[in-house]
Amino acid sequence: MTYLRTSSRPAHQRTRTLIFVTIIGVVLLVLTHFVFPNLISGTWTALARPFWRVEFSAESGSFRSPAVLLAENEELRRQLIAAGARLDMIRFVELENLELKRLLGRTVATSTESALLAAVLERPPFGPYDELIIDIGNDAGLLVNDKVYAPGRILIGQVGAVLGKTAKVILFSSPGNKYEVMIGPHHVPATAIGRGGGQYEAQVARDISIKKGDFVEVPSLSNLPFAVVTSVISDPTQPFETILFAPVVNVYQLRWVLVEPQ
Secondary structure, three states: OOOOOOOOHHHHHHHHHHHHHHHHHHHHHHHHHHHOHHHHHHHHHHHHHHHHHHHHHHHHOOOOOHHHHHHHHHHHHHHHHHHHHHHHHHHHHHHHHHHHHHHHHHHHHOOOOOOEEEEEEEOOOOOOOOEEEEOOOHHHOOOOOOEEEEOOOEEEEEEEEEOOOOEEEEEOOOOOOEEEEEEOOOOEEEEEEEEEOOEEEEEEEOOOOOOOOOEEEOOOOOOOOOEEEEEEEEOOOOOEEEEEEEOOOOHHHOOEEEEEOO
8 A cells, every 4th residue: 555645845835834924024114214213213103003093083072963052052052041141241341441430530620529420210201200319319319309410510400309328300491491591702691491311492682693512601600601502593583583592412312410409
């Protein structure tokens, strides 16, 4: 009988080939590293980046349900609205602070240190016509007929009634009120009649020169300018012309006034 003997030469050859290829690969890697130092690290980073992202998402909780994400988005939106409201309030307080500083600065400049600062709580059209409600009263020692000024030492009315912590201010422009005034640089005498809403009118001879912008004074009330001429209405068929005038401030936009005790 003839027996076939298995030879081990092919196995030894495969082993030697594998070792040779491994050595060549290592040499090539070493040479590549020295010739192109960033190639291997860049390739490895590119291959590993997707796995890193998955790991980061898992650790940071990015794999969350849509309901959770929507709830968090709604909470962030509410916080943004609240922050905007706080910012608006800060701006409002800043503007109010500047207004008060200007008002108090004018108070000192006009030597009315005894005047009391009051906030306007009600004004037309939300309150009675030609009346203001202010936030001080008996608690601040106010009395009926105390004079009331707009910022800039502009006389606008007087206290008409006093309560515990509030007071009513009657504007001089209330319909029917009459005052002896002097108009313009030549101090033309006339009788002013309140028309309401901070407006007044008076009649003077047509040949007297009065123009828009002239000051109006009321000696019985104040030695400071009381109002400014806003319009001159003249009719050639009439011997008189009508003079309209008003304070230099809009009394219905006042937020602060000064009350001068008697």
